[in-house]
Amino acid sequence: MTLPDVVTTVPSLRQRVAAWRQDGERVALVPTMGALHEGHLALARRGREEADRVVVSIFVNPKQFGPAEDFNKYPRAGERDRMLLSGLADLIWAPTVDIMYPAGHATTIEVSGPSAGFEGAMRPGHFAGVATVVSKLFLQVGPDAAIFGEKDWQQLQVVRRMTADLDLPLSIIGHPTVRDEHGLALSSRNAYLSPEQLAVARRLNGILRDLAEDLRRRSVAEALEAARAAVAAAGLGAVDYLAPVEAETLRPLERLDGAVPVRLLAAVRLGSVRLLDNVAVPLP
Structure with a gap:
């Protein structure tokens, strides 16, 4: 080459x-x-x-x-x-x-x-x-x-x-976001994570995908509450934000009506690293 x-x-x-x-x-x-x-x-x-x-x-x-x-x-x-x-x-x-x-x-x-x-x-x-x-x-x-x-x-x-x-x-x-075999979004800052932290970080995307599906079944407030509990149970740190938004404008949504594409944005801390990820929310 x-x-x-x-x-x-x-x-x-x-x-x-x-x-x-x-x-x-x-x-x-x-x-x-x-x-x-x-x-x-x-x-x-x-x-x-x-x-x-x-x-x-x-x-x-x-x-x-x-x-x-x-x-x-x-x-x-x-x-x-x-x-x-x-x-x-x-x-x-x-x-x-x-x-x-x-x-x-x-x-x-x-x-x-x-x-x-x-x-x-x-x-x-x-x-x-x-x-x-x-x-x-x-x-x-x-x-x-x-x-x-x-x-x-x-x-x-x-x-x-x-x-x-x-x-x-x-x-x-x-x-589309490129991920490792466990679903973690690849990032240059992942190099800051210890092997133990890396194992924890790999749980984030699964939580987001579960939340994206949960948003189709119950209210935004209820789904977010459950997701925050899952973040804590996984051993992840503070949640800077976790929100469904209009995909293009990033306007936060309090309910999903199927009229516009929705993206779920997340930033969660783990040690000195802020893990950023997002997933598309299937329309109801």
């Missing part, structure tokens, strides 16, 4: 993409923060299905981390990531912080609507950081399509809203 080239400046990136464009090739972008796992590789494979060329960006974005969060210790894999992308990506876009945010950088993009509540409330400024870096990646690469995992459902809706509102000329493609 051929290792993808790595570019670190905007002119060199645009030169490579322009050459593909001259040949009439479509380009897909897979934005990542590195420390790649099978979930990221699935996004790269999806990019190959959607386009002739695949660019994977690797950039740990300081603007989406809060002051007390794990920016400095966030896993970084370097050459290992490049090896994993062999045969999957044509190019790795790996800017430094100084390239992405040069001296004097003063522009931030904020998206209302789907950014409110949930992660937006738990991590003030997070989605402004996401929207700013993603918009820059779109403008730097100029892709025909960008691939995002559905694991970060709220982020996906924020990116979709931003792309539509700014009339950005690309399609946003959501790819």
